Each structure stands twice: as structure tokens, then as C-alpha cells.
Amino acid sequence: MKRATLKEVAQLAGVSTATVSNVINSKKYVSSEVKQQVFSAMQTLNYQPNTIAKSLRKQESRIVGLLISDIANPFFASVAKGIEKELADNDYNVLLCNTDSSVERERENLEGLIGKRIDGLIVSSAGNTGDYFRSLEETGVPIVFLNRCPQFMNCDVILTNNMRGAYNATEHLIRHGYQRIGIITGPTSLSTGKDRLTGYRRALEDYGVTEQEDLVKEGRFDIESGYEKMKELMEQENKPDALFISNNSMTLGGYKYLREKGIRIPEQLAVIVFDDPEWAELVDPPVTAVRQPSYELGMQAAKLMMASIKDRKTKHDIMYMDPALIVRQSCGCPAVS
Amino acid sequence: MKRATLKEVAQLAGVSTATVSNVINSKKYVSSEVKQQVFSAMQTLNYQPNTIAKSLRKQESRIVGLLISDIANPFFASVAKGIEKELADNDYNVLLCNTDSSVERERENLEGLIGKRIDGLIVSSAGNTGDYFRSLEETGVPIVFLNRCPQFMNCDVILTNNMRGAYNATEHLIRHGYQRIGIITGPTSLSTGKDRLTGYRRALEDYGVTEQEDLVKEGRFDIESGYEKMKELMEQENKPDALFISNNSMTLGGYKYLREKGIRIPEQLAVIVFDDPEWAELVDPPVTAVRQPSYELGMQAAKLMMASIKDRKTKHDIMYMDPALIVRQSCGCPAVS
DNA sequence: CGCTTTTGTTTAATCGTTTAACTAAACTTG
DNA sequence: CAAGTTTAGTTAAACGATTAAACAAAAGCG
Numbered sequence: 148m149k150r151a152t153l154k155e156v157a158q159l160a161g162v163s164t165a166t167v168s169n170v171i172n173s174k175k176y177v178s179s180e181v182k183q184q185v186f187s188a189m190q191t192l193n194y195q196p197n198t199i200a201k202s203l204r205k206q207e208s209r210i211v212g213l214l215i216s217d218i219a220n221p222f223f224a225s226v227a228k229g230i231e232k233e234l235a236d237n238d239y240n241v242l243l244c245n246t247d248s249s250v251e252r253e254r255e256n257l258e259g260l261i262g263k264r265i266d267g268l269i270v271s272s273a274g275n276t277g278d279y280f281r282s283l284e285e286t287g288v289p290i291v292f293l294n295r296c297p298q299f300m301n302c303d304v305i306l307t308n309n310m311r312g313a314y315n316a317t318e319h320l321i322r323h324g325y326q327r328i329g330i331i332t333g334p335t336s337l338s339t340g341k342d343r344l345t346g347y348r349r350a351l352e353d354y355g356v357t358e359q360e361d362l363v364k365e366g367r368f369d370i371e372s373g374y375e376k377m378k379e380l381m382e383q384e385n386k387p388d389a390l391f392i393s394n395n396s397m398t399l400g401g402y403k404y405l406r407e408k409g410i411r412i413p414e415q416l417a418v419i420v421f422d423d424p425e426w427a428e429l430v431d432p433p434v435t436a437v438r439q440p441s442y443e444l445g446m447q448a449a450k451l452m453m454a455s456i457k458d459r460k461t462k463h464d465i466m467y468m469d470p471a472l473i474v475r476q477s478c479g480c481p482a483v484s
Numbered sequence: 485m486k487r488a489t490l491k492e493v494a495q496l497a498g499v500s501t502a503t504v505s506n507v508i509n510s511k512k513y514v515s516s517e518v519k520q521q522v523f524s525a526m527q528t529l530n531y532q533p534n535t536i537a538k539s540l541r542k543q544e545s546r547i548v549g550l551l552i553s554d555i556a557n558p559f560f561a562s563v564a565k566g567i568e569k570e571l572a573d574n575d576y577n578v579l580l581c582n583t584d585s586s587v588e589r590e591r592e593n594l595e596g597l598i599g600k601r602i603d604g605l606i607v608s609s610a611g612n613t614g615d616y617f618r619s620l621e622e623t624g625v626p627i628v629f630l631n632r633c634p635q636f637m638n639c640d641v642i643l644t645n646n647m648r649g650a651y652n653a654t655e656h657l658i659r660h661g662y663q664r665i666g667i668i669t670g671p672t673s674l675s676t677g678k679d680r681l682t683g684y685r686r687a688l689e690d691y692g693v694t695e696q697e698d699l700v701k702e703g704r705f706d707i708e709s710g711y712e713k714m715k716e717l718m719e720q721e722n723k724p725d726a727l728f729i730s731n732n733s734m735t736l737g738g739y740k741y742l743r744e745k746g747i748r749i750p751e752q753l754a755v756i757v758f759d760d761p762e763w764a765e766l767v768d769p770p771v772t773a774v775r776q777p778s779y780e781l782g783m784q785a786a787k788l789m790m791a792s793i794k795d796r797k798t799k800h801d802i803m804y805m806d807p808a809l810i811v812r813q814s815c816g817c818p819a820v821s
Numbered sequence: 822c823g824c825t826t827t828t829g830t831t832t833a834a835t836c837g838t839t840t841a842a843c844t845a846a847a848c849t850t851g
Numbered sequence: 852c853a854a855g856t857t858t859a860g861t862t863a864a865a866c867g868a869t870t871a872a873a874c875a876a877a878a879g880c881g
């Protein structure tokens with residue numbers, strides 16, 4: 148069954164298409180008689196306006212692209228949920244693109260999205276430079292960067308205060324008297340990876356602890372590299388007595404290794420992790436975590452986006468959300484402070 | 485900066501729009517001279533075809549709607565990832581709609597998607613009847629139901645073999661000698677909830693165990709109800725000695741309660757859960773789980789969708805994916821068999 | 822050399838809306 | 852009551868692509 152068009156509705160109601168359009172969008176004043184006619188015509192034809200045609204004419208798609216590395220990562224899933232909610236409330240839809248952290252796929256997806264004439268893009272880029280976003284930006288499409296901070300562009304950025312989160316975590320470990328505090332960090336090509344590492348370093352500095360090079364391992368924010376790096380750390384001469392892990396996925400990998408080897412937490416190794424997924428309090432032992440407000444992060448990103456699209460906001464912000472340290476049992480006795 | 489149109493490219497290249505179109509889509513034979521001209525014009529104007537116009541003309545959007553209850557649930561997140569991957573490989577995009585299990589929002593979203601003229605819909609409905617999908621189906625848009633089985637419609641359905649999964653889990657508990665095997669099931673208005681309950685019952689029957697009404701609790705597939713129902717079970721006279729929990733979220737809630745009360749698994753309560761999220765082997769104790777092939781489920785759903793869209797497949801399938809029982813430590817000693 | 826066929830390109834209609842510009846009727850108003 | 856204003860609705864041109872049909876030039880052919 149073909150869908151009815153506005154024209155057909157107009158014919159049936161015995162009016163012009165313009166009038167039908169006006170009725171639908173309640174633009175101009177239309178007599179209630181005619182309105183009734185139109186409504187009933189719409190009813191009988193089961194008319195549903197064609198958004199594509201509308202988009203073409205109005206030059207807006209009411210679609211926002213979402214470019215993220217891994218929707219299966221609970222952090223991103225939660226972010227996506229926040230974004231979807233906020234956008235839906237404003238009658239915008241989300242086009243989901245998963246990049247698997249591949250710059251290649253990111254670029255391809257971006258091209259597709261440009262073609263689709265998205266009204267905005269929310270992105271947590273896999274790349275470090277992000278120069279290929281330029282061509283989108285130049286056409287006036289607002290971009291919100293999520294937990295990634297491109298150097299040069301004039302667009303909104305929303306970030307967890309990664310440095311502070313990492314600083315607090317490290318500080319916590321220092322205050323508990325740990326001497327050899329290691330870190331499994333993310334790719335330093337990403338601002339999240341870099342900032343968390345910086346936070347860790349600042350804390351060490353501030354407390355006069357000298358950094359030990361072999362206690363700093365760079366992973367790839369995924370499960371496998373978490374396992375690998377944990378292995379490296381625990382098999383080397385100079386083992387850490389405490390460890391800060393930079394995200395949830397690497398924690399899964401790391402914990403896996405520790406479990407296999409029967410290494411006890413926190414007796415043999417104290418652990419604090421960045422991200423606070425729902426399983427954090429159920430693993431053995433419950434893990435002390437730096438919680439990013441992921442859902443709120445998504446909502447805020449979407450709000451910034453709406454402000455750019457609807458209110459034509461052109462002054463762009465960089466917005467920090469503060470993470471919270473949730474102390475559980477993986478980081479040593481609740482002493483000192 | 486306005487985006488260039490095909491017309492402008494044509495002008496610059498000194499040819500007609502039809503020719504440019506032909507070059508882009510390599511439809512008809514175009515002399516390589518002209519081709520060069522067109523390409524270079526496209527280059528200098530930084531031309532990106534407008535998909536919206538194309539959609540309108542060709543009457544296809546190359547967008548598939550995805551309607552799910554909660555993208556933050558790792559099961560759905562993984563499903564979504566599989567769908568996105570498979571669709572992207574076929575040059576289709578995913579429009580993500582989160583319904584929060586609200587039939588209301590589901591209906592609203594559906595309307596929006598119809599307006600957007602999606603080429604297909606993949607849905608894990610929150611409702612039981614799903615009659616409002618009819619209007620979409622009638623226009624010839626293929627629908628794939630995911631883990632939900634509407635009675636009447638002529639569309640593809642892809643299901644985890646919920647009954648078998650639940651049966652196997654229950655059987656496993658019975659064979660380990662448990663006497664009072666309980667279940668926290670999902671809403672029986674959903675086929676997932678119902679089928680898992682049925683599987684549980686069949687197993688009991690087959691082994692001549694009589695069902696005890698007060699050991700069967702119906703949750704809502706979310707964390708809160710998991711906590712509630714676990715509480716009810718463990719505070720009543722007739723406590724279970726083993727429990728089958730119907731999904732991952734309710735497990736989180738249930739485990740939370742057990743941890744609070746210091747109830748030991750499996751000594752005081754053996755547990756098997758449906759779904760095998762990434763944290764399953766890290767919680768204390770690692771949980772025996774019925775693993776649904778979530779990513780593959782998503783991929784298959786997308787494949788069915790592509791078959792319907794591209795190959796005009798009209799004969800529709802109901803496809804079962806078999807879950808696997810992953811035995812860990814939460815369900816008693818690895819004895820018997 | 823004329824005739825058909827092939828090749829390469831153009832013309833113009835179309836997809837389903839919105840909206841600026843226009844019109845005709847009804848209503849004010851001095 | 853003539854002139855201006857308001858009201859309620861129509862006409863037709865966009866938006867940016869695709870594509871059937873038309874066409875001109877070149878090639879093939881006896």
C-alpha cells in the first residue's frame with residue numbers, strides 16, 4: 148500500500164496543498180470548517196507527512212550524527228542513551244555510527260553523514276588530529292566533541308575532568324602509603340589517555356614521588372591490552388604495589404589476569420580504575436572507581452548541540468564535568484585520608 | 485559555506501546535470517574526457533551529493549530504524565553493535581530509538597520513523613501486542629522482530645532459543661541436587677519472559693520436580709526489580725536453595741542484595757543467570773550463565789533485513805539462535821553431570 | 822552514398838513538501 | 852460608498868537529485 152501524499156489529501160479535502168500544509172503546521176489561520184475537512188481527509192487516507200521531502204525543502208534533516216568508537220562499551224552506551232533522550236525530547240533523531248576506533252571507518256562514516264545532511268554531529272573521535280571534521284564544520288554544521296579535544300576547531304567540547312579524576316585517584320593511593328604506584332594508561336594520542344596520565348603525574352609530583360618509567364604502561368583502552376599490560380607489570384622485576392587503570396575495558400582485562408594468577412587485591416596489588424560501570428561493586432573485590440557522569444555527559448552534549456542548532460549559538464564552550472571518586476575495597480583499608 | 489549542488493558542478497564542468505549524475509553513479513557510458521572534467525569540477529567545488537534529494541527521488545532512505553528498550557543494557561548494546569556493523573557494510577545507516585520500555589515512547593518513535601520513510605525496522609518491542617506496527621508493515625516496509633514474537637504479522641523474527649536456555653540452566657541445577665529451585669522471571673507479557681519461564685517449568689516437569697508457586701517471582705528485567713524479588717525470596721519462609729535469574733540487569737540487583745546480606749554463593753544459594761555480560765566472570769563468585777550470542781543476533785537480524793530490502797525476500801523466517809551454558813562457580817560444585 | 826545503429830549527451834518531468842507572492846472576498850472606516 | 856485593510860485561501864516556484872525520452876553526431880553497412 149502506497150502512502151498518501153499531501154496532494155492527495157488536498158484533493159480529497161477539496162483544498163490546495165498549501166492549505167493542508169498550513170493546517171498541519173498550524174501556520175496561518177485556517178477556518179475551522181476547512182480544518183475539519185483536512186483532518187478527516189488525513190484520517191481516511193492515513194496520511195503521514197514525508198519527512199524527507201520536508202527536509203529537502205526546509206534544508207534541515209532533524210538528524211544528529213553520533214560517531215563513537217564502541218557502543219558496547221558501557222560508558223559509551225550510557226552516553227548514547229543520554230544523547231538520545233535529550234535529542235528525542237527536542238524532536239531530533241540519532242544516527243548511530245560505530246567506528247571500532249578505526250580512523251578509516253570514522254572518515255567513511257563522516258562522509259556518509261555529510262551526505263545525509265545531518266544538522267549536527269556529536270563525536271568521540273578515534274583520531275588525534277581530526278582534521279577531516281573541518282569540511283563539516285565549514286558548512287556551518289555544529290559539532291560537539293565528547294571527551295576528545297581537537298586543537299583548533301571552533302566547536303563545543305564536553306569533557307570529563309580527566310586530569311582531576313586521575314589526580315584524585317593517584318592521590319588516594321599515595322595517601323594510603325603505596326610506594327610503587329603504576330598506571331595502565333590509554334593511547335596518549337587521545338586527550339583522555341593523555342590527560343589521565345598527566346593527572347597521575349601531577350599527583351606524584353605534588354607528593355614528591357618520583358615516577359618510575361617501567362610502571363607506566365600504555366594500553367589501547369580495550370580488554371586485550373588491559374590483560375597484556377597487567378601481565379607485563381606483574382611479571383617484571385619492579386612490580387607495582389598499587390595501580391591506576393585508565394578505563395573500564397582495560398580493567399576487565401587486567402582483572403582477568405589477576406584472577407588467573409590468583410593475585411589478591413588489594414593485599415598484593417591495590418587498584419583504582421577510571422569509569423564506574425554497573426559491575427564495579429560486584430566484582431571481587433568491589434573496585435574503587437572514578438565515576439564519570441556518563442549519562443549526564445550525553446545529555447549535556449545534546450543540550451549544547453540543541454543550543455547550537457536551535458538558538459544559533461555561535462560562541463562555543465568547553466565544558467568540564469567533574470568525576471567522583473567512589474571508594475570501595477580494591478584500594479586498601481579505609482585509613483588515613 | 486554552502487554546499488555545492490549537482491547543478492553547479494554541471495555548470496562548472498560545462499555539461500548537463502544528467503551527465504554528472506551518470507558519472508557519479510557510473511550508469512551510462514560517459515567519455516573519459518567528460519568524466520575528467522566532471523571529476524575535477526567536483527573536486528574544486530568539494531561536492532558531496534545530497535542524500536536527502538536522492539532519497540526523495542529514489543524513494544529509499546537507506547536508513548533502518550532500531551527500536552530497543554535500553555541501549556545501556558549490555559545485551560542490547562552488543563546487539564546494536566552487530567546491527568550497525570552489518571548495515572554499514574551494506575551502506576545503510578541505523579537510526580537509534582531508545583524506548584525505556586515505554587509503549588508510549590515506542591509508539592511515538594515509530595510514528596517518527598514512518599515519517600522518515602525508513603527502509604526497514606528492527607525492533608525489540610516493549611509491548612505485547614504490537615498492533616501499531618501494522619501500519620508500517622502495510623506499506624511494505626520490512627520489520628525484523630528481535631527476541632519478541634508478535635502473533636500475527638508476516639515478518640522476520642529472530643530469537644534466542646529462550647526456552648532451551650532456561651531449560652538447560654534449570655536442568656543443570658536439578659542435576660546438582662538442588663531441591664527448591666526458584667526463578668526470577670521477566671514480565672510474562674514479553675515472549676522472552678514467558679519462554680524462559682516455560683523452559684524452567686518444562687525442566688522441572690521432566691525431572692518430576694513439582695513447582696512451588698512462591699519460588700516464582702516476576703520482575704521487570706531491571707536492576708530494581710532484581711533486588712526486590714531477591715529480597716522477597718530470601719526473606720520468605722520457603723527460601724530457594726538455587727535460583728535462575730532471567731536476565732543480566734536483574735542479576736545485578738539480586739547480587740547487590742545478596743552482598744548486602746552477606747549471603748554466600750553458592751553455599752547458601754546457587755545461581756544461574758540468563759545473559760553473559762562481560763562482568764560475569766569477574767563478580768564474586770563468577771556466575772554460571774546462559775550466553776546469548778548477542779552480537780551475532782544483531783548481525784543476523786541485519787542480514788535478514790538486508791535480504792528483505794535488497795533481495796525483495798517476501799517469505800519470512802523465524803530464526804532461532806542457540807544459547808550456551810557457561811558453567812562457572814555460582815551454581816555448586818562441578819559434579820554429577 | 823543513403824540508411825540504420827550506436828554512442829554520448831541533453832531536456833524536462835518527477836519525488837513530496839514549504840512558502841513567498843498573489844487574489845478575491847469580506848470587513849472597516851472616514 | 853469608495854478606498855483601504857484584513858482574512859482565507861490559491862498558485863507556482865523552489866529544494867537537489869534521478870531517469871525516461873529525445874536528440875545529434877558518429878559509425879557501420881551493403
